[in-house]
Amino acid sequence: MATTNNKITASQPEMGLALNRRGFLVRALGGLSLGFFLPEAGHFFDLQAADPPPQQLANAYIRIFPDNTVTLLFGGCEMGQGTKTGLAQILAEELFVEWNQVKVEQSLVDPIVTYGTGGSSGVSRRYDRLRNAGAAARELLILAAMDKTGDTNRNNYRAQSATVVYTGPNAVSPGVWTYGVLAAAAALKTVPADLRLTNPANFRLIGKPLSRVDIPSKTDGSAIYGIDVWFPDMVFAAIKHCPTIGGVMATLPATPRGALAVVPCKASDTRGAITAGSVNAVAVVATDTWTAKNLANSLSVSWTLPASTAGVDSAAILAQAQSLMASGAGVLVAEPVPPTGYTPATYAPVIEGQVNSAMGTPTIDSTYSLPYVAHATMEVLNCSVKFAFNAAGAPASCEIWAPNQNATSVTTYAAAASGLLPAAIKVNTTYLGGGLGRKIEQDYVSQAVQVALVVKRPVKLTWMREEDFTHDQYRPMALVNVKAKLSGSNITAWAYRTVTPSISQQRGRLAAGAIDSQAVECARNLPYNLGTHVVEWVPSPAGIPVGYWRSVGASIHVFAVESFIDELAKSANVDPFTFRYSLLTDLPDNRARNVLAAADAMSLTWRNSLPAGRAWGVAIGEAFGTWVCEVVEISAPTATSITVHRVNCAVDCGMAINPNSVEAQMQGGIVHGLNATLWGQTTFTAGKANQKNFNVNRMLRLNEMPQITVKIVQSSTTAPTGTGEPGVPPVAAAVGNAYARLTGKRQRSLPFFPGAVMGGI
Amino acid sequence: MNITLNVNGQNKQVAVPSLDMPLLWVLRDIMGLTGTKYGCGIEVCGACTVIIDNQREHACVFNVGSAVGKKITTIEGLSAPGTQSHPVQKAWIDNQVPQCGYCQPGMIMACEAARRAGHHGTEILSELKHLCVCGTYQRIREAVKTL
Numbered sequence A: 001m002a003t004t005n006n007k008i009t010a011s012q013p014e015m016g017l018a019l020n021r022r023g024f025l026v027r028a029l030g031g032l033s034l035g036f037f038l039p040e041a042g043h044f045f046d047l048q049a050a051d052p053p054p055q056q057l058a059n060a061y062i063r064i065f066p067d068n069t070v071t072l073l074f075g076g077c078e079m080g081q082g083t084k085t086g087l088a089q090i091l092a093e094e095l096f097v098e099w100n101q102v103k104v105e106q107s108l109v110d111p112i113v114t115y116g117t118g119g120s121s122g123v124s125r126r127y128d129r130l131r132n133a134g135a136a137a138r139e140l141l142i143l144a145a146m147d148k149t150g151d152t153n154r155n156n157y158r159a160q161s162a163t164v165v166y167t168g169p170n171a172v173s174p175g176v177w178t179y180g181v182l183a184a185a186a187a188l189k190t191v192p193a194d195l196r197l198t199n200p201a202n203f204r205l206i207g208k209p210l211s212r213v214d215i216p217s218k219t220d221g222s223a224i225y226g227i228d229v230w231f232p233d234m235v236f237a238a239i240k241h242c243p244t245i246g247g248v249m250a251t252l253p254a255t256p257r258g259a260l261a262v263v264p265c266k267a268s269d270t271r272g273a274i275t276a277g278s279v280n281a282v283a284v285v286a287t288d289t290w291t292a293k294n295l296a297n298s299l300s301v302s303w304t305l306p307a308s309t310a311g312v313d314s315a316a317i318l319a320q321a322q323s324l325m326a327s328g329a330g331v332l333v334a335e336p337v338p339p340t341g342y343t344p345a346t347y348a349p350v351i352e353g354q355v356n357s358a359m360g361t362p363t364i365d366s367t368y369s370l371p372y373v374a375h376a377t378m379e380v381l382n383c384s385v386k387f388a389f390n391a392a393g394a395p396a397s398c399e400i401w402a403p404n405q406n407a408t409s410v411t412t413y414a415a416a417a418s419g420l421l422p423a424a425i426k427v428n429t430t431y432l433g434g435g436l437g438r439k440i441e442q443d444y445v446s447q448a449v450q451v452a453l454v455v456k457r458p459v460k461l462t463w464m465r466e467e468d469f470t471h472d473q474y475r476p477m478a479l480v481n482v483k484a485k486l487s488g489s490n491i492t493a494w495a496y497r498t499v500t501p502s503i504s505q506q507r508g509r510l511a512a513g514a515i516d517s518q519a520v521e522c523a524r525n526l527p528y529n530l531g532t533h534v535v536e537w538v539p540s541p542a543g544i545p546v547g548y549w550r551s552v553g554a555s556i557h558v559f560a561v562e563s564f565i566d567e568l569a570k571s572a573n574v575d576p577f578t579f580r581y582s583l584l585t586d587l588p589d590n591r592a593r594n595v596l597a598a599a600d601a602m603s604l605t606w607r608n609s610l611p612a613g614r615a616w617g618v619a620i621g622e623a624f625g626t627w628v629c630e631v632v633e634i635s636a637p638t639a640t641s642i643t644v645h646r647v648n649c650a651v652d653c654g655m656a657i658n659p660n661s662v663e664a665q666m667q668g669g670i671v672h673g674l675n676a677t678l679w680g681q682t683t684f685t686a687g688k689a690n691q692k693n694f695n696v697n698r699m700l701r702l703n704e705m706p707q708i709t710v711k712i713v714q715s716s717t718t719a720p721t722g723t724g725e726p727g728v729p730p731v732a733a734a735v736g737n738a739y740a741r742l743t744g745k746r747q748r749s750l751p752f753f754p755g756a757v758m759g760g761i
Numbered sequence B: 001m002n003i004t005l006n007v008n009g010q011n012k013q014v015a016v017p018s019l020d021m022p023l024l025w026v027l028r029d030i031m032g033l034t035g036t037k038y039g040c041g042i043e044v045c046g047a048c049t050v051i052i053d054n055q056r057e058h059a060c061v062f063n064v065g066s067a068v069g070k071k072i073t074t075i076e077g078l079s080a081p082g083t084q085s086h087p088v089q090k091a092w093i094d095n096q097v098p099q100c101g102y103c104q105p106g107m108i109m110a111c112e113a114a115r116r117a118g119h120h121g122t123e124i125l126s127e128l129k130h131l132c133v134c135g136t137y138q139r140i141r142e143a144v145k146t147l
């Protein structure tokens, strides 16, 4: 957004607020606080409001009160990625307040402030907008100070520690006003054209490893996650889905002794609409979760299973993918872009002919296989709902508490399930005990609303771990075949084909014959010179529900591409770093080359002096605009595990708003990636997920944690790029490459150690 | 039935449906003490860890009947509300350990139980086997080394 984009629009009808003659939204309700709107279009509004503030005030990014407290409103979700802190740093920087003067508050659902958290966008896509919001607020406060001095020369003022300081010639004493004193008057001013954005060289807060605002409450039990929402008069529900995917309830069982109710829950589609007749779960309601889940476990429900059940099976799905891979039926060209006159389907034979003639006999032809993977957020899915009913007993309004990655969508689902208008629904986003992409979906919200409507009491619905693991919307399986021709250490031809289900297609959001960019994420636009090449996608029609799993398509294709690159390097008898350098064509910004060089330098000494029994491997990947290169050291492969001693991680995430958070996200992303590399998968037998709890979904424990060193590379990009997900993708290939170096055996299937189990603590 | 539980130094009367009810759900659903978390229910993750008579226990499988007459400490009882003044809490904050934070009450309580047994630093580490899906292990390691 341009820094001077501060024109005032004439209307903002959904706000229902009047405009003053300067085009500002003003609420003269006592002048106790000041808020600013900065809608998507980049226009500013401000408003005054009384105490208690009207709902609209909570829409603003910034609230300044007469006691000089500054509150920044947060419209995303905090699931551990540090967004709440990062956004506050950006606003506080341009507002010129000290870090300890800032309070960050979670916003209610609002069309301006609220956003869905996904795609590693929490901070990166809000950077410009929030800098402008902070700067606009600061300039309005300075305009208010001008009224006190009569001096309109902006250069005679500076903002500092939530005050405006006058340095001009007029006699004013003391010449310093707190923002609190100026706030009410500032609300009546017009945002000037020049926002005087701070020169990044002078940043006080952005780029500093500040302590996260949410951490203290996460050490004493006071942080409230969705599952912690509690009222004395609350009842508790446990969900019981049809264990078989696609099954629906045949008859509603009687309410067992000890239960308050058994509520049939209809399935919702991915826009929240509940499907008539499709009761795929029942909720057992009791006075506590333990009683509810025990009764749910022993409740016998008869389900009607779909005819397709037998085919919803991991072995059958893999066989189907293999046959699609071989036949090429339904193949779509994702790269290069089909010329005019061709579609992704009709272009296939043309480009394949060109690649085949450049390829001849491939130097290497490898197939990689990846499984469905559950999200396994530490906090299971849950949602609390409280309805208010009118005299006639009909629902009048409702309040929802949900750990969610998309509060606006919570409203949509709740409206669809309750028949209420969105305005009658209040959504509270709690802390999330991990999101990982699962809490973008709102199936659990729809269910909780349906239950609360029936029991007419505040209710918390919980998915016990077994339900959470077996009714996920999984990271899609994928089969990838890559063929390439080498000439010396150059690639002259490259044919990449993947068979994988499309999340968008499964949700009816992809036009027939179109490419789902996530299905080929990181398979195209590679930084390497691939010669004559083609990237193809064959949509898999498999019926397992799929969803967004931390790093999405990158988690699939970086594994295949970077494993294959190492296979080629070995064939060319060239060092994996050297081989990559020679292929890189990512000019002019060189971000891939820079992270590769940084990881090379970090690991150079140790990787060239490894003792026998140890080996290293490297991989590089881009996700959500951020480049990451990881070098791992491993040893001691057994039938169920391997020791990962260290990971050197070089990252170019553009402007690193908070290096402390960037480091944490790389550490966390690497662990997430390692879990999926070594053990993570969900398999299906006759429509049922097999892995029901952590004991059969092995994960890294503390004693298995490698030592991770993170280097944030000075970027040629000045805006921030994503950090929540990009740490994940490279690690699988890096470990696989090290494994091949150590054992001579190439791991082409994830996970490397399927079926590993985890003992108790 | 009514029982008396000693939680964080205070005796509380609690009505429970059964003495077999795991302490986890008594704390969370009946008493509204939600700092102790549910993660797996089968003693694999450690999120539900509390201290009972100075011993680390997994509240998801610890029957409330067995907790009667004993001293129960939960994450809420480590320090005065809002102070985060306990040494383990301070180490966690100094090292910026939590990400989502959901596993951390269990981690912190297990760490504190090890300290009460007279263990320090790397001794404690070898006893901390809880799951952290966010992968905060490296910072936990750094924090525990200072204890």
Ligand code: FES
Pocket (backbone or CB within 6 Å): B037, B038, B039, B040, B041, B042, B043, B044, B045, B046, B047, B048, B049, B058, B059, B060, B061
């Ligand atoms: S909930 Fe008790 S160990 Fe996981």
Ligand code: FES
Pocket (backbone or CB within 6 Å): A080, A378, A433, A434, B098, B099, B100, B101, B102, B103, B104, B131, B132, B133, B134, B135, B136
């Ligand atoms: S901090 Fe999220 S699971 Fe440990």
